[in-house]
Amino acid sequence: MARPQTPLWLTAPSRFAALKRPTAQIMLALLAILLVASMAALVSPGPPPVSHDPAQRADDEADVILYETIVAGVRGGGDYYAVTAQALRTGNYPLRPFVTFRLPTLATLQAAMPPIGTVILLYVLAAAVMLAWFIRLRPAFARAPPLAIAMVLLGGGMMAFVQPELASFHEIWAGLLIALSLALRRSDRWVEAVAFGLIAMLIRETAALYVGIMLVLAFAEGRRREAIGWGIALLALAVVVGVHAHAVSLVVRPIDPASPGWAGMLGFGFFVKTMSLSTALNLAPTWLAALLVALTLFGWAGWNDELALRAVAVFAAYAVLLSLFGRTDTFYWGLMIAPTILVGLAFVPDALRDLIAAARDKRRIIVTRMVR
Template identity: 60%
Template sequence: MMRRTLAPVWLTQPSRFAGTTPRNAWAGLAALAVLLLATLLVFATPSPPAATRTPADRADDQADVVLYETIIENVRHGGHYYAVAADAMRAGNYPLKPFVTFRLPTLAMVQASVPHGVVVVLLYLLAAAVALAWYARLAPAFARPPPRIVAMALLAGGLMAFVQRDLIAFHEIWAGLFIALSLAVYRPEGWLPSVAFGLAATLIRETAGLYLALMAILALFGGQRREATGWMIAGAILAIALAAHAHAVADVVRPLDPESPGWSGRLGFGFFIRTMTVSTALILAPLWVAAPLVGLALFGWAAWRDPLGLRVLVLLAAYAAVLSVFGRLDTFYWGLLVAPPLLVGLAFVPDGVRDLVAGARDTRRITVKRIIR
């Protein structure tokens, strides 16, 4: 006897959990409950330093942003990127070793070469491109206009930090937008634009290189060898850029310059939850509400029966692991790399939960009788 698949609630196609067996449905509900409980680990995680939001304290509240703005201004006035970066980092008591403590010069060189107003326009255009690309990708997934509007409102919540002019010199802002755009334009039959935007993200912030690796692995597992090759070529370009970057940094670093304390914070899953709450509109909600919503968003991405849903879920899970193991309180901004699409996962929750509950309540059994004549 075939299990009857219920009509979708919001989606045009049934969720990944539609038609599942009672045993698997109960396992899925149990996993969801564990995930939601795990999000409460956020209360055992220290908070990043709070910002005062007063103009006089901006140098303390946004020390990294002020550092990047100083470097851009000095390059704009004729300074050599690596020399002025080293001087600014020494003045701010930043570590200069290893070479990855220096940001790649891409963003600073671009921003130093054009007026500030043009940079602001470029940021807004990139954010608008992300929104339009995601609308084009998500619209066919929803059966009616209301859930489409909800999905786009959730995307706007994920983009809240990415349209703040005060953060325009922050590398993760631009890299996160390019990753979001890369995901939105991804098609198995037309992956080249996705690779190009992914490479742009990594040339701004090398920690986005994990995204290239994950997409290459998923392409290999999906039997897309040409696509996997494209992602690996992008990774090779990043490796060459990093080698040149390391060589340039070595020319300006002095023997007595301070070294980074390392990246082994081991703050746990709660730290990932906290980074997602402070990187999205969830920062406006009480933590006891915001934290479970992050867990529900992860569940929603798992529920969407679409290759993109799996890719976003894998990306979020990978950065959750990185932040949990390697993140420090002062590196919470790593979460910005994957924050833009996170909340959209909430739009897939109604169908996913309904299908799991329906599967768990399906107690129909098949009775086999042997008739002897």
């Protein structure tokens, strides 16, 4: 077994520091496979390019305009479900099944506030995420420069989340709430994490995947009270979704169009491309962005902390969701995990150095028998 070396950036050796040589070599091979697999993003389909022409906003931001229209209708005194049904019909969107209707939480909240209030609330939430992750990451890094790099990477994952024109987009809020919940969760303090996870689900029900992962891990670690907390949150969502489904059934007509389904089966490359488009990696060439997405997953896997285990599990779950069920027009599902994913690059130097050292370790224990 390799002897852990002095960490480069971290305060403690990475998860790979004490691996046995055969295991480390297997991990290196898996890393190589992950890097090669990420290149599938080069041939994966993506959303239509954005023209950036203000005259083409109706085409470039059709979903955003839809949600803005719904908020305006509710603010004007309309019933949420009637307003949403009309907006979906006008935009030629499907109205069946009921999940094509977003939960009314965000639209109702925004309709009760002036537009500037929504933007301020969004900025406050983004600032809270930055502060929570700064507090959570500070003990992990030995010096200020690596911590600063980690925070810059966090900001790179949040570029889309501080754009006022996207304030009516449900994934923007849910993604920030998931990031805040992850940062706040500790083994001895999890109530706040459950609360923010529940709010995320009430805004975008696909956040239930995150809450489900947290429940499973809490149960696997023998944390029964925490597992019950996550379970109660999921139960609350189930009740809300049941009421929501009934309300939708009252405004949908038999002739309304149905969704084509979500079995996109676009593969891992689509997940990689989605994460590139959802973060600052959108500014890099596709091949470089794809490799960095793979490395950030590797970096998270290398950080020897229970938060990293939860982050990797959540990223993997949404990777499967996007790979199997995502469509080119639902690439924004990646926003659910975008805020924090790039932070993993800050763990790569220690993780890669430790893994290579463990794979190359050739020391052997020689037992000498002395006869007197």
